[in-house]
Amino acid sequence: MDSRVQPSLSRRxxxxxxxxxxxxxxxxxxxxxxxxxxxxxxxxxxAxxxxxxxxxxKSAPAPTTxxxxxxSSSTSATPxxxxxxxxxxxxxSLSYRSGNAPYFKExxxxxxxxxxxFTIEQKPIAGSNDAYYPKLxxxxxxxxxxxxxxxxxxxxxxxxxxxxxxxxAADPFIQSDKVDVGQWFKAAIETLKLDGKxxxxxxxxxxxxxxxxxxxxxxxxxxxxxxxxxxxxxxxxAQKAVKLTKRTGSHTDIWGIISKTTPFEGLISQVRSxxxxxxxxxxxxxxxxxxxxxxxxxxxxxxxxxxxxxxxLAETPQAGAxxxxxxxxxxxxxxxxWDMSLTDKIGTRFKMGISLMPKGPKxxxxxxxxxxxxxxxxxxKNQAQAFKFIEFLTNQESGVQNALANSFFGARPDVWADPxxxxxxxxxxxxxxxxxxxxxxxxxxxxxxxxxxxxxxxxNTMSKVWSGDSTPDKIIPTLQDAMNTVLSKPRQ
Amino acid sequence: xxxxxxxxxxxxxxxxxxxxxxxxxxxxxxxSPWLLGFVVFYLGPTVASxxxxxxxxxxxxxPQWIGVNNYIYAFTKDPQFWNSLxxxxxxxIEAVPAGVIISLGLALLLTARFWGTALYRTIFFLxxxxxxxxxxxxxxxxxxxxxxxxxxxINAAGGTGPGWLxxxxxxxxxxxxIILWSSVGANRMVIFIASLEGVPQELYDAAKVDGAxxxxxxxxxxxxxxxxxTYFNLVLATIASLQVFEVAFLTTNGGPDYATWFxxxxxxxxxxxxxxxxxASALAWIFVVLVVSLTYLQIRWSESWVHYEGGD
Numbered sequence: 106m107d108s109r110v111q112p113s114l115s116r117r118x119x120x121x122x123x124x125x126x127x128x129x130x131x132x133x134x135x136x137x138x139x140x141x142x143x144x145x146x147x148x149x150x151x152a153x154x155x156x157x158x159x160x161x162x163k164s165a166p167a168p169t170t171x172x173x174x175x176x177s178s179s180t181s182a183t184p185x186x187x188x189x190x191x192x193x194x195x196x197x198s199l200s201y202r203s204g205n206a207p208y209f210k211e212x213x214x215x216x217x218x219x220x221x222x223f224t225i226e227q228k229p230i231a232g233s234n235d236a237y238y239p240k241l242x243x244x245x246x247x248x249x250x251x252x253x254x255x256x257x258x259x260x261x262x263x264x265x266x267x268x269x270x271x272x273x274a275a276d277p278f279i280q281s282d283k284v285d286v287g288q289w290f291k292a293a294i295e296t297l298k299l300d301g302k303x304x305x306x307x308x309x310x311x312x313x314x315x316x317x318x319x320x321x322x323x324x325x326x327x328x329x330x331x332x333x334x335x336x337x338x339x340x341x342x343a344q345k346a347v348k349l350t351k352r353t354g355s356h357t358d359i360w361g362i363i364s365k366t367t368p369f370e371g372l373i374s375q376v377r378s379x380x381x382x383x384x385x386x387x388x389x390x391x392x393x394x395x396x397x398x399x400x401x402x403x404x405x406x407x408x409x410x411x412x413x414x415x416x417x418l419a420e421t422p423q424a425g426a427x428x429x430x431x432x433x434x435x436x437x438x439x440x441x442x443w444d445m446s447l448t449d450k451i452g453t454r455f456k457m458g459i460s461l462m463p464k465g466p467k468x469x470x471x472x473x474x475x476x477x478x479x480x481x482x483x484x485x486k487n488q489a490q491a492f493k494f495i496e497f498l499t500n501q502e503s504g505v506q507n508a509l510a511n512s513f514f515g516a517r518p519d520v521w522a523d524p525x526x527x528x529x530x531x532x533x534x535x536x537x538x539x540x541x542x543x544x545x546x547x548x549x550x551x552x553x554x555x556x557x558x559x560x561x562x563x564x565n566t567m568s569k570v571w572s573g574d575s576t577p578d579k580i581i582p583t584l585q586d587a588m589n590t591v592l593s594k595p596r597q
Numbered sequence: 598x599x600x601x602x603x604x605x606x607x608x609x610x611x612x613x614x615x616x617x618x619x620x621x622x623x624x625x626x627x628x629s630p631w632l633l634g635f636v637v638f639y640l641g642p643t644v645a646s647x648x649x650x651x652x653x654x655x656x657x658x659x660p661q662w663i664g665v666n667n668y669i670y671a672f673t674k675d676p677q678f679w680n681s682l683x684x685x686x687x688x689x690i691e692a693v694p695a696g697v698i699i700s701l702g703l704a705l706l707l708t709a710r711f712w713g714t715a716l717y718r719t720i721f722f723l724x725x726x727x728x729x730x731x732x733x734x735x736x737x738x739x740x741x742x743x744x745x746x747x748x749x750x751i752n753a754a755g756g757t758g759p760g761w762l763x764x765x766x767x768x769x770x771x772x773x774x775i776i777l778w779s780s781v782g783a784n785r786m787v788i789f790i791a792s793l794e795g796v797p798q799e800l801y802d803a804a805k806v807d808g809a810x811x812x813x814x815x816x817x818x819x820x821x822x823x824x825x826x827t828y829f830n831l832v833l834a835t836i837a838s839l840q841v842f843e844v845a846f847l848t849t850n851g852g853p854d855y856a857t858w859f860x861x862x863x864x865x866x867x868x869x870x871x872x873x874x875x876x877a878s879a880l881a882w883i884f885v886v887l888v889v890s891l892t893y894l895q896i897r898w899s900e901s902w903v904h905y906e907g908g909d
Binding site for chain 1 (some may be wrong): 653655656657658676737738740741742743744745752757759760762763764765767840851852853854855866869870871872873887
């Protein structure tokens with residue numbers, strides 16, 4: 106008899122043991138969903154209902170916790186109803202992309218210093234948006250999301266989460282805490298409204314890739330006047346780019362300009378400069394078949410294929426425009442506010458100047474408010490306390506620290522008025538971007554919230570034009586169809 | 598005597614059956630942690646994905662049953678479904694035969710007895726150890742139209758680079774090059790080397806005596822005897838090539854103009870960018886059926902050309 110396999114347990118005991126193990130594992134696996142399954146009375150009453158409007162409710166997927174008219178009243182959401190009494194210990198969790206960890210840790214410490222009863226648990230999520238949003242979505246599905254978290258509009262999931270009632274309904278807390286929404290740029294607040302309601306407070310905002318950075322030394326050497334913020338036109342900019350372009354044989358040594366057309370928003374802001382847009386007013390139809398849209402993309406097509414002062418897609422450096430600009434092989438490139446920090450990389454090699462992409466034929470400069478927010482979990486237990494922390498992370502000082510740490514300016518005029526960012530980056534840069542930000546147009550979110558999907562369709566379709574394989578005339582019907590295919594999908 | 602013998606045999610069988618059951622039970626008990634993990638983390642999600650493929654599910658809201666609509670949408674409406682399949686198969690047709698042939702060629706070279714064979718084996722194997730992200734970064738630089746060494750050489754020779762990863766016509770081929778670089782000297786080559794070294798020398802000697810030249814010995818001795826390895830490599834390479842994802846995700850993200858929009862990228866985009874988890878699950882199950890069908894066809898095909906030792 107083989108003693109090695111002689112069972113030492115009786116079958117019954119083994120069954121009990123196995124069953125116990127399985128039960129333990131099952132309980133452990135289900136533990137995270139317990140708070141949602143059985144919310145406390147306090148938490149249930151404190152949760153301000155994310156009451157959708159009648160219109161949105163019609164197409165809304167079955168909500169997991171259907172808000173009633175009564176529960177949506179601000180009285181039930183009064184923070185005081187559940188707020189911990191002064192001095193009572195409160196623990197909040199905070200999620201964000203790990204790249205911002207130093208900033209959020211510093212802000213958490215500052216908040217904790219001012220509010221010693223709060224403990225902030227840091228829950229950074231490694232990676233960029235590609236990793237962040239799937240993780241956050243999974244946490245929502247498991248009812249284990251952090252009390253407070255970063256979420257953005259544009260390429261983020263702000264609207265999707267708000268629609269799915271996963272975000273804190275901010276309006277009741279704004280009322281009870283007497284938060285003045287006028288302290289943020291209007292475009293930021295308008296961008297965050299879904300069916301007229303707010304689900305977060307603005308943390309940062311940029312007006313899109315409408316900046317124009319240029320190599321001052323290169324322009325001076327070529328005898329080209331610096332692009333003007335106020336009087337530059339698209340034609341004059343193209344002429345300057347042609348003068349700055351240098352070739353040896355078929356090889357281009359210096360490109361006059363690299364204009365940004367991918368991802369889509371850099372292009373859409375320019376379309377807005379020409380008086381067009383990318384969607385109909387109800388955000389349910391593509392609007393690529395307008396003369397204004399065509400005029401805008403024709404300019405970008407011409408600088409690539411006719412004037413040859415901007416690289417075609419296949420000629421565009423893999424690393425984007427920043428690296429060749431720093432290396433001195435690009436004279437001008439258009440980008441966003443974050444590239445103010447390029448001065449560190451450039452060092453003493455050359456002087457960098459800043460302007461904005463030109464205004465269009467009717468004197469309008471297009472833009473698009475990309476708003477990053479701080480929001481809270483709509484099914485969290487400590488929403489009132491979480492909102493206090495949200496207010497702190499979106500106040501002026503947090504905005505200034507954001508500008509200093511991440512070169513990402515807050516969505517507040519008083520951050521721009523603070524002297525510290527100007528001292529760090531240079532007043533010229535800050536002044537230009539302040540001008541751009543003060544007049545930012547709101548971001549347009551498709552009715553079905555499928556902005557990323559729309560972007561993929563636009564980028565891929567338009568790449569034929571940026572490659573020189575197609576023309577604006579030919580591509581517009583295709584683009585219109587590709588966009589409408591996405592826009593016709595149901596709300597997400 | 599025979600009655601006693603029958604009784605004994607019956608008793609032994611009974612006792613053996615009971616013992617076998619106890620042993621089996623103990624065995625299952627010992628592997629129960631793995632079984633539990635298998636059920637919770639593999640079988641469960643697999644079954645769940647089958648269910649989700651019949652729903653509309655965006656992760657943050659409850660799934661809604663929509664029957665076979667996801668499947669209908671994939672086959673009849675999704676503008677990129679057929680394109681993604683086409684791109685994946687085009688890639689497979691380019692990468693699989695080339696990959697298998699080059700791996701076999703390298704293995705043949707490295708089984709030749711000459712100085713430094715071990716060193717060369719290591720050198721050829723190294724790309725397989727390079728993380729795909731690092732490999733992609735290196736190749737992005739090589740393909741860069743402004744600063745890349747490849748275009749530098751082409752320009753120096755008076756030509757113009759095709760744009761590689763930024764070109765709608767060349768991007769797919771550029772990805773094939775990256776994958777071939779990282780895979781031809783890796784496991785596939787090692788399997789071929791092991792297989793080639795298992796071919797009995799006496800068969801070569803016999804063939805030589807019969808007047809067979811180098812090519813005849815390779816074609817009539819080597820190829821049949823390593824056919825199980827060739828078949829194994831072919832099946833794995835086909836499945837791997839249809840699953841290609843990382844290299845496209847990291848370099849082109851499917852573009853330009855969907856030129857590298859592989860099926861796995863379509864699935865990823867649906868699941869983790871569009872958050873159409875129900876549709877992504879349907880795509881996954883379509884893929885399962887496709888791969889199983891292809892593998893079955895390969896098995897049937899293999900009966901005509903794969904020779905197993907001791908077989909008919």
